Amino acid sequence: MNMDMSQYLDVFLEESKEHLENLNQKLLQLEKNHDDMSALNEIFRAAHTLKGMSSTMGFEDLADLTHHMENVLSDLKEGKLEISTPIVDVLFQCLDRIQTIIEQIETTGSGVSDNSDLIAVLDNVKTGALEAAAVAYESEHTDQLMIDDIKSANTDKNMDFSFNEYDITVFKEAKSKGMKIFYVKVGIAPECLMKSVRAFMVFKALEEEGEIIKSNPPAQELDEGKFEDSFEIFLVTSANKEQIVNNINNISEVTVLNIEDIEIEAIVSSNEKPVFNEKVSSVSANIEQKANNVEDKKKSHKVKQTVRVDIERLDNLMNLVGELVMHKGRLEQIGATTKMVELNETIEQIDRITADLQSVVMKVRMVPIEQVFNRFPRMVRDLAKELNKEVEFLMEGKETELDRTVIDEIGDPLVHLLRNAVDHGLEPAEERIKKGKPAAGTLMLRARHEGNNVYIEVEDDGAGINVEKVKKKAVEKGLITEKETEKMDKDEAIELLFYPGFSTASVVSDISGRGVGLDVVKTKIEALNGEIAVDSKPDKGTRFKIKLPLTLAIIQALMVAVRDEIYAIPLSSVDETTMISKNDIKIVQGQEVIMLRGNVLPIFRLAEILETPGGALNDEEMYVVVVRKADRQIGLVVDTLIGQQEIVIKSLGKLLSGIPGIAGAIVAGDGNVRLILDVATLF
Amino acid sequence: MEPTLNEKTQNANIEEEEIQVVAFKLGKEEYAVDVLSVQEINRLLNITRVPRVSHYIEGVVNLRGNIIPVINLHKRFNIKASGEVEDKRIIVFQFDDTKAGIIVDEVSEVLRLKWENIEDASKVYSSISTDHIKGIAKVDDRLLILLDIARILEV
Numbered sequence: 001m002n003m004d005m006s007q008y009l010d011v012f013l014e015e016s017k018e019h020l021e022n023l024n025q026k027l028l029q030l031e032k033n034h035d036d037m038s039a040l041n042e043i044f045r046a047a048h049t050l051k052g053m054s055s056t057m058g059f060e061d062l063a064d065l066t067h068h069m070e071n072v073l074s075d076l077k078e079g080k081l082e083i084s085t086p087i088v089d090v091l092f093q094c095l096d097r098i099q100t101i102i103e104q105i106e107t108t109g110s111g112v113s114d115n116s117d118l119i120a121v122l123d124n125v126k127t128g129a130l131e132a133a134a135v136a137y138e139s140e141h142t143d144q145l146m147i148d149d150i151k152s153a154n155t156d157k158n159m160d161f162s163f164n165e166y167d168i169t170v171f172k173e174a175k176s177k178g179m180k181i182f183y184v185k186v187g188i189a190p191e192c193l194m195k196s197v198r199a200f201m202v203f204k205a206l207e208e209e210g211e212i213i214k215s216n217p218p219a220q221e222l223d224e225g226k227f228e229d230s231f232e233i234f235l236v237t238s239a240n241k242e243q244i245v246n247n248i249n250n251i252s253e254v255t256v257l258n259i260e261d262i263e264i265e266a267i268v269s270s271n272e273k274p275v276f277n278e279k280v281s282s283v284s285a286n287i288e289q290k291a292n293n294v295e296d297k298k299k300s301h302k303v304k305q306t307v308r309v310d311i312e313r314l315d316n317l318m319n320l321v322g323e324l325v326m327h328k329g330r331l332e333q334i335g336a337t338t339k340m341v342e343l344n345e346t347i348e349q350i351d352r353i354t355a356d357l358q359s360v361v362m363k364v365r366m367v368p369i370e371q372v373f374n375r376f377p378r379m380v381r382d383l384a385k386e387l388n389k390e391v392e393f394l395m396e397g398k399e400t401e402l403d404r405t406v407i408d409e410i411g412d413p414l415v416h417l418l419r420n421a422v423d424h425g426l427e428p429a430e431e432r433i434k435k436g437k438p439a440a441g442t443l444m445l446r447a448r449h450e451g452n453n454v455y456i457e458v459e460d461d462g463a464g465i466n467v468e469k470v471k472k473k474a475v476e477k478g479l480i481t482e483k484e485t486e487k488m489d490k491d492e493a494i495e496l497l498f499y500p501g502f503s504t505a506s507v508v509s510d511i512s513g514r515g516v517g518l519d520v521v522k523t524k525i526e527a528l529n530g531e532i533a534v535d536s537k538p539d540k541g542t543r544f545k546i547k548l549p550l551t552l553a554i555i556q557a558l559m560v561a562v563r564d565e566i567y568a569i570p571l572s573s574v575d576e577t578t579m580i581s582k583n584d585i586k587i588v589q590g591q592e593v594i595m596l597r598g599n600v601l602p603i604f605r606l607a608e609i610l611e612t613p614g615g616a617l618n619d620e621e622m623y624v625v626v627v628r629k630a631d632r633q634i635g636l637v638v639d640t641l642i643g644q645q646e647i648v649i650k651s652l653g654k655l656l657s658g659i660p661g662i663a664g665a666i667v668a669g670d671g672n673v674r675l676i677l678d679v680a681t682l683f
Numbered sequence: 684m685e686p687t688l689n690e691k692t693q694n695a696n697i698e699e700e701e702i703q704v705v706a707f708k709l710g711k712e713e714y715a716v717d718v719l720s721v722q723e724i725n726r727l728l729n730i731t732r733v734p735r736v737s738h739y740i741e742g743v744v745n746l747r748g749n750i751i752p753v754i755n756l757h758k759r760f761n762i763k764a765s766g767e768v769e770d771k772r773i774i775v776f777q778f779d780d781t782k783a784g785i786i787v788d789e790v791s792e793v794l795r796l797k798w799e800n801i802e803d804a805s806k807v808y809s810s811i812s813t814d815h816i817k818g819i820a821k822v823d824d825r826l827l828i829l830l831d832i833a834r835i836l837e838v
Contacts, residue, residue, distance in 0.1 A: 651750070654781045656736060660735060665750045
């Protein structure tokens, strides 16, 4: 690849991936409905673009492969070939190969690949229908047509001439001096290599005879060679037609296509479009129509106007907003102590603006979950084929938006759950029929918003989780003893699935028995501050429900002091706070408890749990923060409540990741680091 | 340091035979780390204790909005701290995407060492086990223990 192209490599890679995703999607559609012509057209178009892009970038092997794909696609389009499963399979294989090549280009920069195997298959598919020669010609021909369409669309806007006051004055003046106005259409031989030079020579020759008032395309574009094989000129001259034609035709590779006398009145009366040449205008109208068609087509495929932004920049922006929020907090503290009215008014304004800014930035970082979901239909299809199962895969709520950080992380767990569902959940067709269920199993992937959370569900109508089998397996694996299993109810047994090192598949399959189990899924989701729950009924199916926070970056927290240390407790897990005295504490079975509105509330001293240095403070009076851990409430005893604050969560980094009870850190207004408590893992 | 060594450092040709290090004191011994892994050297910042971690993790600090763990090598290797508090520094390292700092008693200087002057660690006794040492360098009558900081920080 030469140097000039390398700067486009990123764009090429990104766009190819997009086209590839599109191809995958549409091909799935086509597989489901063989008559879906719009999907076929879309596939054809994407393949065509991919071909053009790759050959421009010099990846000939990729271009060659897509070219052969395109041939088959064009036959399908024209009805010369019937769409059939083998053809779709071959096309899928091609997509896989294209992906491999693109990945290879991304990592090594080289697109060299031997695709002769696939090309041979493609050719076989093609010749299977009609005489190869005719078909090949046809497909070439359609290519050309499409290109022509697009080209004419591009030149269209230059087709109509408009003359300003000045131009018209010049025309009038010329006329009064007895000069003539000519419209000249100049053609350049298609094989001509340096069109701009020829255009320049034509201008030069004409300017010896008179003045060029206007050209189409404009002179600058002509200079840059931005025109097809002809251009038009309005010339004011005292020379006659023959002279001009001679002058132009003397230049090699150039011919006069049309030359006409123009009446000044015609120009003035039409003002915009000269009526002198009905041909031109009719042609232009025709082209306009074509262009409209193309535009319409384009419109129907264009979804949203977007700007590509480097993710790193977004993260930077987020960090900056985070800092701003932090310092706003500091300002508020200062405002509260100084009690200056003007200052406080300004702070209020800043508060509003930062809140808006924050929500905008949040929204910018939100991406539809579609991004993750889109690759699943293909994956499920391949899996189902591989395992010889029939699967109806449905997706809902693709438009649900989530923070980018969450999106990046959620893909793998979902892949795992879907694989599990197809592999272990759904039964083979025969078994399903025996059970009186439809042969094709239904696999459902849903996403939806609810409050400040997003729920994602993976549901199948398969065999459900066999609780006894799970228990047996857990005992075999030595995770629990047989005695323990007896006491377990169904839900507890299902929880065993999430134990590290658990895998129910009796045979380790290539699909989901990769040694990593649901425990990895659970860990990942908990790392995202999420929760996962399972619901399963024998022979009815299994549903995994994932709850995720909308965003991870900024949350409301309660700041508390424990001895000399300050901690943040996410407000989402705080139910209430209360003040107690030493006498309120009772001991029940060795556990400190207090009575809260008639309920027994176990309390834990944070200073002990966190082994905070420093002796006991005056514990005559103390504060209790009532938090929710799973379904039960517990009280955390702290020394002081500092107040509620918006905090920007920062990671503690790789070295300190996974400390139980610590969810992350914040930089407080005074520049010190404070830790965020994670109630779920504190005990 | 020999004056000739300084002169030689001007010569780019012999660069590969040399390593540039940050020398610092921990207790009574003098140590050194490869300058390429050092991001910056800071005065002692406010360190926030992190509960439930190894005893030698002193805590975390805020370095321009980034949260960086700080490791106490005294505690890690049972070295008695020495020197004045105002001489203490945090040396911040960067490895790929991980940053971490260590507390040292005093940073002495940045200097160049010739590989030929660096000896195998197993021959010399120090407070730190040889697993974490790349070698021992002799500079005049000083002994510099070259630390394998990546191993120590377990990155």
